[in-house]
Amino acid sequence: MIRGSAGPVGFDLDLTLIDSQGAILAAWGEVSRETGARIDLDSVTRRLGIKLEDEAAFWFPAGERDAAADIYRRHYVRLAPELTTPLPGAAESLAAVRQAGERAIIITAKHPVSVGPSLIAAGLKPDGLYTHVYGPEKAAVLTQVGAAAYVGDAPADMAAAAEAGVHAVGVATGSFSAADLRAAGAEIVLDSLREFPAWYAALRTTAG
Numbered sequence: 001m002i003r004g005s006a007g008p009v010g011f012d013l014d015l016t017l018i019d020s021q022g023a024i025l026a027a028w029g030e031v032s033r034e035t036g037a038r039i040d041l042d043s044v045t046r047r048l049g050i051k052l053e054d055e056a057a058f059w060f061p062a063g064e065r066d067a068a069a070d071i072y073r074r075h076y077v078r079l080a081p082e083l084t085t086p087l088p089g090a091a092e093s094l095a096a097v098r099q100a101g102e103r104a105i106i107i108t109a110k111h112p113v114s115v116g117p118s119l120i121a122a123g124l125k126p127d128g129l130y131t132h133v134y135g136p137e138k139a140a141v142l143t144q145v146g147a148a149a150y151v152g153d154a155p156a157d158m159a160a161a162a163e164a165g166v167h168a169v170g171v172a173t174g175s176f177s178a179a180d181l182r183a184a185g186a187e188i189v190l191d192s193l194r195e196f197p198a199w200y201a202a203l204r205t206t207a208g
Helices: 021-035 043-045 054-055 064-084 090-098 112-122 136-145 155-162 178-184 191-208
Strands: 009-011 104-107 128-131 149-152 167-170 188-190
Touching: 009 136, 009 178, 021 043, 021 128, 054 064, 064 112, 090 104, 090 191, 112 128, 136 155, 149 155, 149 191, 155 167, 155 178, 167 178, 167 191, 178 188, 188 191
Parallel strands: 009 104, 009 149, 104 128, 149 167, 167 188
Antiparallel strands: none
């Protein structure tokens, strides 16, 4: 059963609130340069949103993944300030939740070391932050905080929202199509976060 409109609203970070693709791919390029590993950036793009360690598993044997992740984060922290921007409607969406008297929280697979520079570069300040969680882990956070909705760009985000029994709001600003998001359980798919404030206002009005 889907919850009503009361409660915090969760947002994914990468390609939902921020355009971090350039920084992510540049950091992976640096990992490839330093380690000599052949990393297909198109493949990385198709999986954007998963944990760094899980992506590293596609390119490195078990004993080398932690070191590769460390190299990636070192470069990402350096690159993020210049290569990260807020996606259209991001700030307005967080503001819409706050204006309704609720908390706008970020729930992301990104490591806390990488989240800080990303948020500073994008000029975004959430009311709560949960990092290094993905898939069912996001569902657990949504349940823990009593969220009303979760907004994300990936099928795993929609599945997490459905598992938690909250409104699953897809936004087609990442690597996945509207059809992909609907198939994973999206209640609605927005072209961008510019559409979120109106959708959220309608949800609050209908539920109220």
